[in-house]
Amino acid sequence: MIRLLLADDEAMMRFGIRAILDADPAFEVVAEAGDGREAVDLAISHRPDVALLDIRMPKLDGLAAAAEMRKVAPETAIVMLTTFGEDDYIAKALEVGASGFLLKSGDPRELIAGIHAVADGAAYLSPKVAQRVITQLAGGQMAKGAAARDRITGLTDREREVLALLGAGMSNAEIARRLFIVEGTVKAYVSAILTRLDVRNRVQAAIVAYEAGLVSGRQDQER
Known part of the structure; x- marks a missing residue:
């Protein structure tokens, strides 16, 4: 309940x-x-x-x-x-x-x-x-982009993939289907990403993904 x-x-x-x-x-x-x-x-x-x-x-x-x-x-x-x-x-x-x-x-x-x-x-x-x-964040993207890209340098290639899909608004289940892995593995990746980026939740991680250029406005509009 x-x-x-x-x-x-x-x-x-x-x-x-x-x-x-x-x-x-x-x-x-x-x-x-x-x-x-x-x-x-x-x-x-x-x-x-x-x-x-x-x-x-x-x-x-x-x-x-x-x-x-x-x-x-x-x-x-x-x-x-x-x-x-x-x-x-x-x-x-x-x-x-x-x-x-x-x-x-x-x-x-x-x-x-x-x-x-x-x-x-x-x-x-x-x-x-x-x-x-x-859209609101886009105005300050260039100023924040370098800092965001620095933040994701410690992520593995797979973690960046997960972060990009997370930033595009996908759920764990959707990410699992896209990457052909089980949902439990996605949860483990997300947990590691939040820790390495030092953010509180998926929303803040998604913002880092957008500022770092992992997510484009076009991708979001197509979802």
Whole structure:
């Protein structure tokens, strides 16, 4: 059972998301919050596996709430719920260790798939969100490219292959199929990559892959 915390200041939005979550027997919503401060308090008391946080909330916004949760409830994975036009917020959320980014207006199946992925220790970005993040990062790619290329010099050729596919948004299962290896081997490669790059999660590793030139915008658009 995956225990969830749902935080959004709009009651109707919480109701709609809750209806989607209740359709999956693997989910249990253990708490709901109407603001960021309440969300942090509930994360401490309920210790959910995954927290779904709206970015814009009163008292404490989603970014600040996520930052606090990483300190007081580090075992709770964080998924940010976003709308278009919030690119700056999404980029900042990367810095506080969020593992998922989903659009409120997206396919309900994306929400379910994203939660399962994050609960399993992976990361999940809505394809549309991923493309917008990459577009935003593109402006500073040249300045950061040299540093990113230095960071990946310690990776083996196979690890670079895995990193490139990870950066393109592929899941472990998809990478395994592409490289004709078992999923457990992919997980081992990803773990080693995160350690060698000194990053918190797959999202941050994907950014390094993009900045180092392992992933092109064209590849992402074709997915």
